[in-house]
Amino acid sequence: MAIGFPDTLFTRSDEADTVSIAAALNATRTRRKAPMVKKVLTWLGIAFLIFFIAFNPRSAAAVFESLGGTIADIARGFGTFFTDLVA
Known part of the structure; x- marks a missing residue:
């Protein structure tokens, strides 16, 4: 203590x-x-x-088309970034 x-x-x-x-x-x-x-x-x-x-098949197709386009834009952006980074 x-x-x-x-x-x-x-x-x-x-x-x-x-x-x-x-x-x-x-x-x-x-x-x-x-x-x-x-x-x-x-x-x-x-x-x-x-x-x-x-x-809502037409709306669903439009949503998935939009998502696909967004993913493609992101991929293109990363590709451009790494191409410019290396070049």
């Missing part, structure tokens, strides 16, 4: 730290839920995609 400090201020190392135990249990529960949430959101996204294509 240090001078001026009562023993009740400090927790002995052999006593359980309930805050740490609760935090560890909560982290374990959160880790278990995360894959399930990801799986559900993935299936919902796939279902929405199928629904969108089935009921």
